[in-house]
Amino acid sequence: MSEVVITVRGENEVRIAPERAIVTLSVALDGPDREAVVARTLALAEPVREGIAAQEKAGAVETWSSRRLSVRSERPWSNDGTRLALVHHASVDFTATFVDFAALSAWVAEVSTGDGIAVNGTDWILTPETRARVEQEVASEAVRTAVTRAGAYAAALGLTKVEPIEIADAGLITDRGAADMAPKAMRAFAAPPSGAGLELQGDDITVSATVEARFVAA
Incomplete structure (x- = not known):
């Protein structure tokens, strides 16, 4: 093949x-x-x-x-x-x-x-130091997820060698139509305060990362 x-x-x-x-x-x-x-x-x-x-x-x-x-x-x-x-x-x-x-x-x-x-x-919010550290950890794990997924696809095809050739934030590899719908590659946000009054127990802050990667399998 x-x-x-x-x-x-x-x-x-x-x-x-x-x-x-x-x-x-x-x-x-x-x-x-x-x-x-x-x-x-x-x-x-x-x-x-x-x-x-x-x-x-x-x-x-x-x-x-x-x-x-x-x-x-x-x-x-x-x-x-x-x-x-x-x-x-x-x-x-x-x-x-x-x-x-x-x-x-x-x-x-x-x-x-x-x-x-x-x-x-x-x-x-998070402190700048915590935010930077967490964003880096989350992005690294997103890359590992992509590598694992590519390996699973290759194995299903009976291929054993998988080499990365391209990796980017979400939407930078796919076409523009898909990019417009893709989530941001990195974000950190908290729920806004309620209009009814001040929320004194802040929701957990979500930090997420999405990457796209292209591999050659043989």
């Missing part, structure tokens, strides 16, 4: 618990008096800033940041099409990366009861 070209796909996927939680929240107020709205917003934002700084000092927060006060004004429209009195909006946004999820839960339960404070959501 002459040489046979075998093209296969190898996949692998692992799930790993998140290591960090990036929380975003806003302190925002509005009203007819610009100075009063600004002063009240700043007053409400200060204990939030102090609380996050205390969490950082205790080791529960890795990094955090806050944006400068944002102020805008508008004249809203009434239902009958007339312009209403000027309304002023002021806000301060915060972002904090928690490493202690128990502290995160307690902090959110406390801070979310404050006036003008909205916890916008959370992003559950």
Whole structure:
């Protein structure tokens, strides 16, 4: 039997618990008096800033940041099409990366009861070091899966020698139509926060890899 070209796909996927939680929240107020709205917003934002700084000092927060006060004004429209009195909006946004999820839960339960404070959501992630290591391990296992699959095809044909001639991320070997439908070769993601509120127990993060490989069997 002459040489046979075998093209296969190898996949692998692992799930790993998140290591960090990036929380975003806003302190925002509005009203007819610009100075009063600004002063009240700043007053409400200060204990939030102090609380996050205390969490950082205790080791529960890795990094955090806050944006400068944002102020805008508008004249809203009434239902009958007339312009209403000027309304002023002021806000301060915060972002904090928690490493202690128990502290995160307690902090959110406390801070979310404050006036003008909205916890916008959370992003559950891995550290860059863990993500890089896991992605490499998952990709290597996907390649091994492709090699095993090609060997099985060759054995079914009564062939014993299998040599790789091409390997690529999913969609780079197959035609464009198939590539458009192929999953990404590498991805890491967490479930987004629910619109109903902040999810304090992050889902495991899925890290997956898909490769395509071409072999010559004889």
